[in-house]
Amino acid sequence: MKDTILLQVNGQQHTIEADPATPLLYVLRNQLELNGPKYGCGLQQCGACLVLLDGEATPTCRIPVTAVADKEIITLAGLIKNDGSLHPVQRAFEQEQTAQCGYCLNGMIIATVALLKENPQPEESTIRESLQPVLCRCGTHARVIRAVRTAAETMNP
Amino acid sequence: MAFTLFSGCGLAAEQLESPNTELPRSLARHPNVNAWLKVLEDGRIQIFTGKVELGQGISTAVAQVAAEELNTDPTSVVVHIAETGVTPNEGYTAGSGSIINSAMSVRYAAAHARVLLLERAAKKLEVDAAELKIEGGTVTAPNGQQLTFKELLDGEQLTEEVPTSVKLKPKQDYQWVGTPEPRPEISQMVRGEAYFIQDLRFPGMVHARVVRPPSYQATLQSYDADVLKQEVSGVLKVVRNGSFLGVITEDEYQAEQAQRFLKRNTKWSVSEELPSDQPLAEYLKSLPANSQKVQEASFATDENTVKAQYFKPYIMHASIGPSCAIALHDDDQLHIWSHSQGIYPLREALPKVVGLPIEKIHIKAVPGSGCYGHNGADDAATDAAIMAIAYPGKHIRVQWSREEEHGWEPLGSAMIVETQANLDENGRIKEWYTELWSDSHSTRPGGDPGNLMPAHYVEDSHPRTSFGYSGGGYRNADPYYTIPQLSIDAHFFEGPLRVSSLRSLGAYANIFAIESFMDELAERAGKEPLEFRLMHSDDPRAIAVMTKLDEMTRDVELGEQEGIGYAFSRYKNTASYCAVAALVKVVSQTKRIKLIKMWGVIDAGEVINPDGLKNQTEGGMIQAASWTLREEVLFNKQHIISLNWDSYPILRFLATPEVEVVIIDRPNEPALGGGEAAQSPSGAAIANAVYRASGKRIRHLPITTKKLSG
Numbered sequence: 001m002k003d004t005i006l007l008q009v010n011g012q013q014h015t016i017e018a019d020p021a022t023p024l025l026y027v028l029r030n031q032l033e034l035n036g037p038k039y040g041c042g043l044q045q046c047g048a049c050l051v052l053l054d055g056e057a058t059p060t061c062r063i064p065v066t067a068v069a070d071k072e073i074i075t076l077a078g079l080i081k082n083d084g085s086l087h088p089v090q091r092a093f094e095q096e097q098t099a100q101c102g103y104c105l106n107g108m109i110i111a112t113v114a115l116l117k118e119n120p121q122p123e124e125s126t127i128r129e130s131l132q133p134v135l136c137r138c139g140t141h142a143r144v145i146r147a148v149r150t151a152a153e154t155m156n157p
Numbered sequence: 158m159a160f161t162l163f164s165g166c167g168l169a170a171e172q173l174e175s176p177n178t179e180l181p182r183s184l185a186r187h188p189n190v191n192a193w194l195k196v197l198e199d200g201r202i203q204i205f206t207g208k209v210e211l212g213q214g215i216s217t218a219v220a221q222v223a224a225e226e227l228n229t230d231p232t233s234v235v236v237h238i239a240e241t242g243v244t245p246n247e248g249y250t251a252g253s254g255s256i257i258n259s260a261m262s263v264r265y266a267a268a269h270a271r272v273l274l275l276e277r278a279a280k281k282l283e284v285d286a287a288e289l290k291i292e293g294g295t296v297t298a299p300n301g302q303q304l305t306f307k308e309l310l311d312g313e314q315l316t317e318e319v320p321t322s323v324k325l326k327p328k329q330d331y332q333w334v335g336t337p338e339p340r341p342e343i344s345q346m347v348r349g350e351a352y353f354i355q356d357l358r359f360p361g362m363v364h365a366r367v368v369r370p371p372s373y374q375a376t377l378q379s380y381d382a383d384v385l386k387q388e389v390s391g392v393l394k395v396v397r398n399g400s401f402l403g404v405i406t407e408d409e410y411q412a413e414q415a416q417r418f419l420k421r422n423t424k425w426s427v428s429e430e431l432p433s434d435q436p437l438a439e440y441l442k443s444l445p446a447n448s449q450k451v452q453e454a455s456f457a458t459d460e461n462t463v464k465a466q467y468f469k470p471y472i473m474h475a476s477i478g479p480s481c482a483i484a485l486h487d488d489d490q491l492h493i494w495s496h497s498q499g500i501y502p503l504r505e506a507l508p509k510v511v512g513l514p515i516e517k518i519h520i521k522a523v524p525g526s527g528c529y530g531h532n533g534a535d536d537a538a539t540d541a542a543i544m545a546i547a548y549p550g551k552h553i554r555v556q557w558s559r560e561e562e563h564g565w566e567p568l569g570s571a572m573i574v575e576t577q578a579n580l581d582e583n584g585r586i587k588e589w590y591t592e593l594w595s596d597s598h599s600t601r602p603g604g605d606p607g608n609l610m611p612a613h614y615v616e617d618s619h620p621r622t623s624f625g626y627s628g629g630g631y632r633n634a635d636p637y638y639t640i641p642q643l644s645i646d647a648h649f650f651e652g653p654l655r656v657s658s659l660r661s662l663g664a665y666a667n668i669f670a671i672e673s674f675m676d677e678l679a680e681r682a683g684k685e686p687l688e689f690r691l692m693h694s695d696d697p698r699a700i701a702v703m704t705k706l707d708e709m710t711r712d713v714e715l716g717e718q719e720g721i722g723y724a725f726s727r728y729k730n731t732a733s734y735c736a737v738a739a740l741v742k743v744v745s746q747t748k749r750i751k752l753i754k755m756w757g758v759i760d761a762g763e764v765i766n767p768d769g770l771k772n773q774t775e776g777g778m779i780q781a782a783s784w785t786l787r788e789e790v791l792f793n794k795q796h797i798i799s800l801n802w803d804s805y806p807i808l809r810f811l812a813t814p815e816v817e818v819v820i821i822d823r824p825n826e827p828a829l830g831g832g833e834a835a836q837s838p839s840g841a842a843i844a845n846a847v848y849r850a851s852g853k854r855i856r857h858l859p860i861t862t863k864k865l866s867g
Contacts, residue, residue, distance in 0.1 A: 001390075018410075019390075019410060019411075021410075022408075022410040023410065026408070026409045026410050029409075030358075030408065030409055033358065034349065035349050035350060035351050035352070035353075035356040036349030038353075038355060038478060039355065039478070039479070039556065040477055040478060040479075040559070041479075041559040041801060041802060042413075042558060042559055043559060043801055043802070045559075045801060045802040045803060046477060046802055048477060048478065075349060076347075076348070076349035077348060077349035077350075080348060086347065086348070090347040090348065091347075093343070093347050094339075094343055094344055094347045097337075097339055097340060097343055097768055097772065098343070099212065099340075099343050099346060100212035100213065100214075100527055100772060100773070100776055101211065101212030101477075101478075101524070101525075101526050101527030102212060102342065102343060102346040102352070102353075103353065103476075103477045103478040103525075103526035103527065104477055105343075105346045105347060106349065109347065127810075128810040128811050128813075129810075129811065131810040132809050132810045132811050133809075134810075135477055135802065135807065135809065136477070137475055137476060137477045137526075137527055137529070137780065137807065138212055138527045138776045138780070139775060139776030139777065139778065139779030139780040139783075140772070140775070140776055140779075141779055141808075141810055141813040142775055142779070142813070142815065142816045143772070143775070144810075145810075
């Protein structure tokens with residue numbers, strides 16, 4: 001049975017109709033047509049579906065949509081400022097050409113934004129720990145670490 | 158002879174500029190300029206490639222070569238990837254062939270377009286073509302008169318055939334080729350724009366899931382659609398076709414719930430048992446085999462003969478994004494959106510499954526998550542097609558679950574490689590004998606419905622094809638070293654698990670064996686690993702990558718319990734050269750393996766996009782590190798049990814090595830393709846490093862703490 005649910009996504013309030021058990025991921029992708037969070041495993045094992053939930057990098061593939069009604073959700077697209085300019089982490093990933101297939105980019109960027117907010121100048125070991133939940137199969141790990149460093153430098157010169 | 162040289166070194170540039178030899182293979186099949194290149198209404202250049210974008214950056218590379226020949230910025234080139242009826246049929250995007258076939262075809266077509274545009278301009282402006290300049294989409298005469306491409310074409314396109322005599326732009330004048338070019342799709346991705354097949358949405362699109370059997374060989378007995386409809390809302394149709402069972406719903410969560418419900422409440426009869434209780438290598442060797450003598454020479458065993466057996470288990474492509482497809486059957490036409498590596502061969506395989514003639518099937522390639530070979534893409538497309546036929550008029554989106562992708566993708570074959578060699582009194586290899594066992598390395602669609610997994614289960618079923626392409630099994634089985642007497646026997650079995658092409662095919666296992674064995678032989682000969690390889694090398698380009706690697710790693714100071722290992726291969730013995738070193742620490746108490754750093758040196762001939770090649774090489778090294786240290790598909794009597802990232806772990810950030818890659822650019826040599834060069838030497842380099850660090854040689858992959866402790 002569908003419920004009416006209020007969601008705060010990317011600074012806007014949305015009213016959606018959904019089965020309350022629907023994973024947040026499906027609501028974001030299919031109803032709000034946000035492409036950032038991706039379906040990867042549905043098991044919270046790969047990080048493809050991360051969003052910022054009250055600022056924390058959180059997988060959305062299992063969390064029921066009703067559980068986040070009072071939280072602030074930011075997706076990859078929501079990191080872009082109103083004037084169209086990119087978040088420094090997005091810019092760093094673009095600048096460093098940090099992708100092969102790019103399917104994992106959402107998780108990498110969201111995890112990095114959360115990390116740099118907590119720890120603006122992370123050590124490499126901290127970067128690796130923060131990105132540990134996010135899988136990449138193409139092997140772009142070295143580039144991702146470089147992009148995180150670039151982002152940290154531009155945010156805290 | 159172990160040495161198969163593809164091209165000599167130092168081919169003169171002039172020879173390459175007007176090759177007068179053969180056209181690139183794809184171009185020979187589609188020789189008209191407009192098969193590859195059109196001028197758009199807004200003056201931009203549209204390039205058609207029959208290849209698909211897999212994250213290897215092919216769109217950018219073809220844009221670069223086209224832009225170069227036409228003297229225009231690559232950003233004014235738009236690339237249309239494979240689509241039936243629209244782009245050339247270039248078969249599969251595989252085997253590191255995108256640059257060699259597609260980009261080179263585009264280069265020739267664009268070069269001839271330049272000639273034709275200049276001829277047209279010469280006529281219109283009444284000046285000698287040699288006095289005209291072509292730049293940024295316009296042709297300019299000495300008096301300043303200008304004509305755009307669009308004005309020159311007057312609504313037409315260039316339909317002429319590309320001759321073999323076409324003059325290419327001299328390489329010393331290159332502005333874009335050979336310099337890093339950003340990939341425009343990365344800008345889309347970081348913004349969260351729609352890019353992947355998973356992001357496609359159509360008005361009225363509905364969602365579908367397939368209920369897979371509990372094992373490969375199973376027959377559907379019964380299911381209860383009525384109870385399903387009581388339990389799950391939004392069910393539009395249950396599609397049963399033989400033992401194929403799918404469900405179509407209004408929204409995606411309903412489809413997922415319906416799939417889960419049917420999985421629990423469907424009865425199957427299972428008619429096979431997998432050999433889960435036997436050591437796999439022994440079991441596979443015991444299977445009936447088709448045997449092939451690949452190389453024959455004399456070999457005599459004596460008490461000094463060095464012998465070893467190496468083993469590679471089944472491994473997965475394991476795409477991060479599970480397979481997805483959309484299909485629409487409307488007005489007697491079947492449209493499919495797929496991330497298949499070969500949409501034309503997929504189309505050829507479909508008529509018997511969907512009951513439509515080939516001309517009624519249209520397939521458009523849309524990028525998916527990286528695939529690394531033949532994964533579930535074609536099967537998902539077949540799922541969608543079967544359900545679209547049963548439920549016409551709506552776009553039907555099929556999304557595989559993680560468990561389906563892990564459990565049903567065609568795997569990379571397990572292989573056994575046994576090597577023997579005799580050394581002469583100077584420590585040189587005198588005789589070498591390899592015997593290898595492998596399943597097929599390609600069961601790609603190729604017009605055969607038996608290669609589409611869902612077609613195994615439909616009512617008019619097409620059984621799994623036996624013994625597909627076997628050549629991949631002995632890819633790189635022939636050591637790229639000077640060996641006076643070399644013998645190779647290959648045995649092809651039909652193993653228990655479904656297999657197909659996985660990046661580098663048999664080369665990874667063969668090079669793992671050869672390059673591990675080279676270290677074992679070097680030790681026997683009392684030589685250093687690189688020294689021993691160089692003793693057996695006479696190709697200057699092979700020597701160059703190994704020498705460079707030696708320079709890069711010579712001053713590395715090893716800590717306690719650390720070791721460095723080396724390996725080299727020339728992919729397919731005719732493509733890119735790659736040498737890899739790995740630095741490993743094995744903690745002596747716990748036998749914990751820490752892969753600290755990897756170095757790679759690659760010579761891929763002419764480099765189109767150096768950053769693209771570097772990215773591919775770094776990625777290849779890291780991916781192979783994961784294969785080598787983590788990966789092994791496990792199964793029980795019924796089916797595969799490696800069904801998610803816990804039961805089939807791949808390398809994560811904390812275990813990923815630092816990587817450093819150097820490219821040896823050879824602008825005057827043919828481009829050799831770089832997507833699969835690094836995997837093979839990476840595995841062996843790690844094995845050799847583990848041996849150096851721990852004193853224990855692991856010959857059966859994956860290399861784990863458990864095996865080092867045992």
